[in-house]
Each structure stands twice: as C-alpha cells, then as structure tokens.
Amino acid sequence: MAVPKRRLSRARQANRRSHLALERTQLVRCTHCGAMIRPHTICKACGHYRGRQITQAQSD
Numbered sequence: 875m876a877v878p879k880r881r882l883s884r885a886r887q888a889n890r891r892s893h894l895a896l897e898r899t900q901l902v903r904c905t906h907c908g909a910m911i912r913p914h915t916i917c918k919a920c921g922h923y924r925g926r927q928i929t930q931a932q933s934d
C-alpha cells in the first residue's frame with residue numbers, strides 16, 4: 875500500500891477540506907401547482923414534469 879512520504883501541514887489539510895462542505899439543496903417552484911420541488915424531478919404534489927402529467931399525485 876502507498877504510504878505518504880511527508881505529513882501534511884495543517885494549512886494544506888485545511889485548504890483541501892475547504893471544498894468538502896455540502897451545499898444546500900436547490901428548490902424551484904413547480905410550474906403547474908407552485909410547490910417547491912427539486913429541479914429536474916417530478917413534482918410530488920401534483921405528479922407533473924415539464925408541463926405534463928406523469929404520475930398521480932401522492933395522497934398522504
């Protein structure tokens with residue numbers, strides 16, 4: 875197994891980890907019913923995607 879030759883300084887480790895944070899999920903409005911949904915997904919509230927009915931709305 876490969877073994878690192880030198881230990882990383884704290885600064886190098888922190889610089890690498892500066893890109894690891896998770897971003898918030900983006901939400902857009904459903905064009906049919908206005909509910910907040912993730913982009914490029916079928917709307918759970920009304921079952922529409924790109925202006926067409928794909929599935930039946932889920933009733934909870």
Ligand SMILES: [Zn+2]
Pocket residue numbers: 904905906907908909917918919920921922
């Ligand atoms: Zn909808």
